[in-house]
Amino acid sequence: MRTLLNPESGEILSEAALSRRTLADLKGAFADEAARAALPQETEVYRVLTHENGEREGQEGGLFFGTSFVNPGKVGGEYFMTKGHYHAKRNTAEYYFCISGRGALILMDEAGHTWMEEMERGTLHYIPRNVAHRLANTGDEVLAVGCCWSTECGHDYASIAEKGFTCRLMEVEGKPRLI
Numbered sequence: 001m002r003t004l005l006n007p008e009s010g011e012i013l014s015e016a017a018l019s020r021r022t023l024a025d026l027k028g029a030f031a032d033e034a035a036r037a038a039l040p041q042e043t044e045v046y047r048v049l050t051h052e053n054g055e056r057e058g059q060e061g062g063l064f065f066g067t068s069f070v071n072p073g074k075v076g077g078e079y080f081m082t083k084g085h086y087h088a089k090r091n092t093a094e095y096y097f098c099i100s101g102r103g104a105l106i107l108m109d110e111a112g113h114t115w116m117e118e119m120e121r122g123t124l125h126y127i128p129r130n131v132a133h134r135l136a137n138t139g140d141e142v143l144a145v146g147c148c149w150s151t152e153c154g155h156d157y158a159s160i161a162e163k164g165f166t167c168r169l170m171e172v173e174g175k176p177r178l179i
């Protein structure tokens with residue numbers, strides 16, 4: 001199965017399904033909920049193009065590929081970010097690689113230890129099993145990240161929606177810092 005991917009932008013040029021997340025969809029995700037609520041709710045925070053390869057989530061042995069595009073922006077000093085998730089099947093890993101822009105991959109293990117890896121064009125990131133992950137855009141341009149994960153992973157957004165990560169990525173004196 002052959003598909004075209006724009007290597008500069010990360011756009012998947014055919015057989016791609018789009019999902020979008022706006023500020024309205026990210027209610028409760030940022031530390032400063034009042035600041036989030038005060039911004040235009042239809043503002044797009046990120047979108048994900050997933051390659052439609054005929055696989056279904058939960059099937060054994062397959063792979064998915066997608067590109068996440070996180071827009072630049074901040075909510076009360078906290079960078080625009082994805083919701084973040086664990087995999088429903090915890091013992092499944094994932095690859096991310098940065099296609100363009102600047103950002104951070106924020107990671108948290110099940111003991112609540114949070115850390116980050118800086119992302120820029122060409123960085124490759126291996127997300128180990130049992131580790132929650134989220135993207136944040138720390139730059140002025142769109143952060144585009146290619147992702148490859150197992151059809152068996154599934155997504156557990158609820159754990160993060162309830163408890164969040166133990167650290168947040170904030171802009172402090174013009175620089176990203178995990179707090």
Ligand code: MN
Nearest residue numbers: 087094133149
């Ligand atoms: Mn994942």
